[in-house]
Amino acid sequence: MSKSTPATNALAKARIAFTLHVYDYDPDAAKVGLQAAEARGEAPHRVLKTLVAEVDGKPVCVIAPSDSEVSMKKVAAAFGGKSARMMPVPDAERITGYKVGGVSPFGQRKRLPTAIEETALAEPHVYVNGGQRGLQIRLAPADARAAAGATAAPLIA
Template sequence: MTPAIRLLKKQKIPHTVHEYKHDTSVSSYGEEAAQKMGVQAGRVFKTLVVQSDKMLAVGIVPVSSKLSLKNMAKALGVKKVAMADPKDVENATGYILGGVSPLGQKKRLKTVIDESAFEYDSVFVSAGRRGLEVELSASDLKKLLQAVYAEIAGL
C-alpha cells in the first residue's frame, strides 16, 4: 500500500484504485494510464513539481496538456517557476518520477489544481507508483491537499 492510498483510507475519502501493467518502454506515463484504463485523457491528471526561488510546489494538470509555467507562477504569487530537478522532486515527495502522487508526499508542498478537474465527477491521479492510479472527486483532492485551483494547463 502506498502512502497516497494509506492517506485516503485514513481520511475515509471515497476512492477507487486502478492498477494496470506499466510498459517500461513508455515515457508518457499519464497518457499510458489513460489509454490502459480506457479513460478520457482530460480526466487523468499528472503531478508536476516546480521550483521558484522560494519553494517547491505542485501543479496538477491533465495528461493531455502541458503545465503553463507562467500561469503556475501567477497562481503561486511568484515571478517565475521552472520544472524542479528530478532529485529534488524525489527527495521532497518520496516518490519516483512517473509515479509521483500529489497525495501522501513526505513534505506537504503548496499545490495548484487545474480548474478543468472540476468539470468531472471524478479524476484520476497517481497513487504513488507507475501502473497505479487512484480515482476520486476533485473537491476531495482539493480539500486533502489544501490546494487552490487555477487555469494552469497550457497547450
Template sequence: MTPAILFLEQQKATFTLHPYECTSLDDFGAHAAEQLKVPPAQVFKTLLTQGEQGAVVALVPASGKVNLKRLARAAGVKKLEMMPPAKAERLTGYKVGGISPFAQKKRLPTVLDASAQAFPFILVSGGKRGLSLGMTADSLQTLLDAVIADIAE
C-alpha cells in the same frame, strides 16, 4: 499499500483504485489513460516545479502541459521552473511516473487545473507506477488544500 493510500484511508476519503500494467518509460499519464481506457484529459499528472520561494505541485491533464507563468500567478510566486526528476523524487519520496500528490515527504503548495471540475472524477497517481486513484476534484482540493486555477495549456 502506498503512503498515498494510507493517507487517504486515514482521512476517510472516498476514492477508487485503478491498477494497470505500466510498461511505459515516459509520458506516464497518457499511458495510464490508454491502459485504463479513459480520456487523457481525465488523468492528471503530478508535476513538481521550483522557484525562489520553494516548490509548487501542479496537477494538469495528461493531454496537456503546465503553463509556468499561470502556475506561478496561481501560487502567488514570481517565477517557477520545472524541477529536475531526481530532485522531485528526493523531495516527494516517490519515483517519477508514480509521484502522487498525496503523502509526499513534505506538504507542498498544490494547484489543480480547473479542467478537473468538468469530470465526475479524475485519476491521479496512487504512489507507484501502474496505480491510479480516482476521486472528485472537490475531494482532492479539500484533502490537499489546493488552489484551483487555469494552469494547463
C-alpha cells in the same frame, strides 16, 4: 504491487472515498499520464498528472490533465511568484518520497503548496497517481482538491 502507499493511507485517514486501479506501467512511454489513460481506457483529461516544480526557487506541486501542457507562467502566477520551472527529477523524488512516474499529490514526504487545474473540477471523477508506478486512484475532483490542500487555478497553456 502493494496497494498500500503513503497516498492511499493519507486518503483513508482523511476518510475520502476512492478506488484503486492497476495498469501496466510503460517506463518508455513519452507521456506517462497519456499511457495511463490509454491503459485504463479513460479520457486523457480525466487522468491527472502530478508535477513538481519550483516557483521562485521554492518547491510546489501541480495537478493537471495529462493531455495538456502546463504553462510555467501560469504556475508562477498561481503561487504568487515571478518565475517557475520544473524541478530536477532527483530533487522531486527526494522531496516527495515518490519515484517520478509514481508521484502522487497525497502523502508526500513534505507537503508542498499545491494547485490543481480548475477545469478538472468540472469532471465527474478523475484519476491521480497512487504513489506507485502503475497504480491510479479514482476519486471525485473536489475530494482530490481537498486531500491535497490544493487551490484551483488556470494552469494549462
